[in-house]
Amino acid sequence: MKLDVRKSSSVTTNTELNQEVSDQNHLFAAIDLGSNSFHMIIARLVHGEVRVLEKMGEKVQLASGLDEHQNIAQEAQDRALECLSRFAQRLKGIEKSAVRLVATNTLRVAKNAAQFKRKIESMLEIPMEVIAGQEEARLIYLGVAHTLADDSGRRLVMDIGGGSTEFIIGERFEAKELESLHMGCVSYREQFFADGEITEVQFNKAVTAASRELLNIRDNYLRMGWQEAVGASGSIKAVANVLSELDICHDGITRSGLMELKKRVISLGNSANLDQLGVRKERLGVFPSGLAILCASFEVLAIDVMHYSDGALREGVLYDMLGRIQHEDVRERTIQALAERYHLDQNHASTVERTTMMAYQQVKRDWGLSAPYYSDLLRWAARLHEIGLTISHSQYHKHGAYLLEHSYLPGFSKQVQKNLAVLVRCHRRKLLPLLFQDYSPEEAEPMMRLTLLLRLAVLLRHERTGDVLAEFWLNVNRKQITIEFAEEWLQAHPLTLADLEMEADYLSKMEFKLEVVTRLAE
Structure with missing residues (x-):
């Protein structure tokens, strides 16, 4: 596909950084949706010390609601939602970002877990994490160790x-x-x-x-x-x-x-x-x-x-969440351990990560990606996009996706692992709608947009020289993407232009249009 390279003299740049400030006097809450009981703990962080204010628990017995087809029966769902409606009342006044909600074995095995998950998230307006068994074990240990x-x-x-x-x-x-x-x-x-x-x-x-x-x-x-x-x-x-x-x-x-x-x-x-x-x-x-x-x-x-x-999963979830706030995020250690275990080119991964974030900062508002979760997911995918090379160069994006989806990654829920795997799977070569078919429309749209940002960053770092990339400007409007370079830079990089032409063809299969613009010298 031949790109239409236009010339422009307009300046559209976005250098705003997303900064999060944690107030030590804010309340935090952790909710554990167990197979037998639902638990919630509310605490305050004061001068680095966690002070538990309240604990709530109810016997919901979600596991007993699994029928012969491994679906959670409506009666059990009703019990769960009634319990959570009472939890929701206590959560009023606590920032949504300061609440973490995890689910365990029953929601790991239930065939209708995705539908039930949407009901819970709609009620609480909080994302729910279905955690793997080993991650549950890690969090339990963390809760016990702190007590x-x-x-x-x-x-x-x-x-x-x-x-x-x-x-x-x-x-x-x-x-x-x-x-x-x-x-x-x-x-x-x-x-x-x-x-x-x-x-x-x-x-x-x-x-x-x-x-x-x-x-x-x-x-x-x-x-x-x-x-x-x-x-x-x-x-x-x-x-x-x-x-x-x-x-x-x-x-x-x-x-x-x-x-x-x-x-x-x-x-x-x-x-x-x-x-x-x-x-x-x-x-x-x-x-x-x-x-x-x-x-x-x-x-x-x-x-x-x-x-x-007295320590258990809910306490572990709470301490793990506070660790993230205090920059002791086990997920960052996990990403680094993966990079070292699979001998990734970390210098190249770092340049791809920086380029990805340059693109992300320019479009996050227009594409509805301002939530910190999206920037984290994009950073991690950029750092691990070549993990599949440890198996084979041929189809390495597919090997990498398999490793990320099926490895035990401390700190990560099953859904986040799946999302990481999808980004790595889709960061190169063909891009087809069926790769996002497991997502609801509300989930698929941001995943597609994150995928496109990662693909552009990998493409722009194709040369692997490690040089500082010339400034580029990115604008988006729904499925229209415009990327702008200084005229002399694009002329000096014909391979990049060829890559962008091929990428435009790939993106057209997803009904996205990529346009390249050159900026006239002032």
């Missing part, structure tokens, strides 16, 4: 959720080993105690099933070892409280204490009778399944004693 003494030595952290159970070995604030196993107190209740009956046969079946899951991590975890075992969240807290109230254990949960509690639970025969042991009403149904998972964990991992910590 314990900052001691040296390794600790094992365990969290029994509604649909999954996380195991983490870490030291101080750093997780060393992360696993998320497909067993939870709600899913195991449905599988082994659906009618409320508790028999020794059924209880042992639940323990055996959990033990099989644990065999996948046993050898590695025992080899690493730990000095202290810590439990988090509701199921382990409920067991610890009952053991204490029954005068079985007073300083943590012990293996012998679990065996004694198991006998008493089975003797009562039905979950409805567990209130006789001091189990709270809202936990009656999931108590036997949580206990079975805990018994299996103590046996397979040879745990002698475990102490309970």
Whole structure:
């Protein structure tokens, strides 16, 4: 496609920088949409110290709403939205950017998760992150670590959720080993105690099933070892409280204490009778399944004693969010680690990143991309756009997309990983609408626009000389893109002009029009 290169004497430049200022007295909130319970924590940052103001939690039991087709039933969705409507009232007065909303196992596996996600985001006007199992484990560890003494030595952290159970070995604030196993107190209740009956046969079946899951991590975890075992969240807290109230254990949960509690639970025969042991009403149904998972964990991992910590996923999300504000963003460490692991040309990546941001600053308002999320996504994609070269130069944009979508990236939700993968997949060669077919129209439009900015930056740095790029001016109007260069510069770079002609042809398949303009010397 031959470009129409026009001449112009107009000046249209935008050098405004997007600056964010964090007021230490602002409120922050983290919401955890678990498979069993929804939790919210509200805190204030005062002189670098996090002061928790309020915690809220409700048993929604989202996992029990999964039908045989792995769709969340309407009744379960209604329970969830009713809970969130109450959370929303408490969130009034807190800036949207100071609230982080994450979802776990049930929304990872539900077939209709995307539709339900849109309902939640519409109600709260906050983006929801569906986090992978390992990312959930990392955040749980972070929440637990911030509630314990900052001691040296390794600790094992365990969290029994509604649909999954996380195991983490870490030291101080750093997780060393992360696993998320497909067993939870709600899913195991449905599988082994659906009618409320508790028999020794059924209880042992639940323990055996959990033990099989644990065999996948046993050898590695025992080899690493730990000095202290810590439990988090509701199921382990409920067991610890009952053991204490029954005068079985007073300083943590012990293996012998679990065996004694198991006998008493089975003797009562039905979950409805567990209130006789001091189990709270809202936990009656999931108590036997949580206990079975805990018994299996103590046996397979040879745990002698475990102490309970109030820290959990919601606290981890809060501290992770505050870390980003205080420029301790784990996502930046992840991007840098990827660049080093896959031996990227970081000098070239840096020049592409700078060029990308030059273009972004000029069009962010006209294209509705002013949110910090878009600039972050664009920066990360620019830094990693050549990651696929570690596999092969041929089709390396496709290899890079695969690596980004399927690797564990600490700090990133599944959706952000997918978005990064799409940008890297689309940064060169053919560009077709089907590459964005998994997005809703509202999501597809900004992703296409970010893609075009990355493509232009890569094209303009084609020579890989590392030289400072001459100034260019970019204007957009919906699907019209005009890029302007000094006349003498464009004449001196015929290869760039040829690249732009080819790019105009690629963009026409997406119904975008690219026009090149030369600026007359004054």
